Amino acid sequence: MNNVYVIGVGLIGGSFALDIKALYPNCTVYGIDNNEDHIQQALELGVIDKKATITELNNAEMVVLAIPVDATLKVLPEVLDNISDETIVFDAGSTKEDICLEVKNHPKRRNYLAAHPIAGTEFSGPKAAIKGLYKNKTNIICEVEDTAFKLQEKALNLFSDLGMRIRYMNPKAHDKHIAYVSHLSHISSFMLGKTVIEKEKNERDIFDMAGSGFESTVRLAKSSPAMWTPIFEQNKTNVIETLDEYISNLKHFKKLMEDEDFEAVYKEMEETNHIKHILNGIK
């Protein structure tokens, strides 16, 4: 690998840049970002080697697109317009249906691989980029058959070198499932944070009583609104479905408490304890 261009030098793109530089010492990693501060930070931190612009992409062997999913809809076609026939482009967006649809008929569709690395933290920006972020993480690839074989291989070799495990899925199924295991968690966390902050306005010192349990449950409420708003927008239908089911489960739990049916309350929790075994499977 020689020339890699990372568009969006934040947590996700920056972490790819760091690992690519470590894996392929001869590779030059170029950074593109419309936030000039982020470019400067990424240069200073050694996350990228050089600054670049989108018009220079004809020189790229690989392009990593790691920007909010609304920006991806706009920028991905431009990227494809600017690359050579030998360039592989992959994105890292948390939605796949709209993005795949957007470039469905692009003449360079076969240069694009739709990817979603299930990795990240609640932080953002180049300072949040870390080495080894992708090790042992799942990468969901959509519509793999629509990417040219030789170009797929380049990206898949990188993912393999990074220690990722690959899951193939169609974009519709991806967006539906990810709504449950990722998008809903973020909303449940944000709304938990909101509920407690609202209460604190009237009841001082409430946070002094918070322990690690609260901290863990509310962690995702630190996440970037600029990243998450377009995700919720693009995955609106699925996310609303998960919210309906979540709210209905919460109402049922509340009803059991109002009815003082604590045997049923016990059972609800006991059945959900099954999550232990499932989570052990994730690691």
Add this chain to the structure above:
Amino acid sequence: MNNVYVIGVGLIGGSFALDIKALYPNCTVYGIDNNEDHIQQALELGVIDKKATITELNNAEMVVLAIPVDATLKVLPEVLDNISDETIVFDAGSTKEDICLEVKNHPKRRNYLAAHPIAGTEFSGPKAAIKGLYKNKTNIICEVEDTAFKLQEKALNLFSDLGMRIRYMNPKAHDKHIAYVSHLSHISSFMLGKTVIEKEKNERDIFDMAGSGFESTVRLAKSSPAMWTPIFEQNKTNVIETLDEYISNLKHFKKLMEDEDFEAVYKEMEETNHIKHILNGIK
């Protein structure tokens, strides 16, 4: 400190036992538990020195009561019946109002200190006990003025040796505030787990897509139903209030999505990001 009796040799009681043994090498720690397996495990793991029964408590300098809050209502008066005038008893229950009320008129009320160490993990039993669990954790003390001064001092010295910070609060305020920062988090997590597990019944492999965000948000759903059911029962009114507010916030978020008001969705998240600063304050 010479003779300490720990009733309930699980995560909370067992962790007290381990630290007390480390702090006061001459102290004998006795364990009482109606689960004989747990007593055997605690002995084997060196969590306790000896097995005891409740009728031997007249020998105790300190009694740590760390059992589910429904059992506490029954066992605490029996403990007070069995101790000497010089014994300090404290509990570790996540509710305080019913427990304080239960012993309000007990002749040995002044031997009891109502405590709630904000510490713990999602695990339970003697194997979950760990050294240093209480370091830098908050311990909420209720009705401190109802405990004999000399006996308070013994417990407070222990908490100080453990590195805990103390907050004094009345039982009503404790139960109300803890509903927000602890009890609600558990329900939000359990219901998130339930929602995703239910979906998984029809959609296989969904958990294969789960990352650390889901794991963190759903962590508390591993918690013990035997511990949590009586907490929700005793704190019913406050917990239902938090659930009402949480459900209403979730519905509002869903409504904004249905109305495609993504500017407002952004704002909801941006305002809740404030939790970052609050959480930094917790540590």
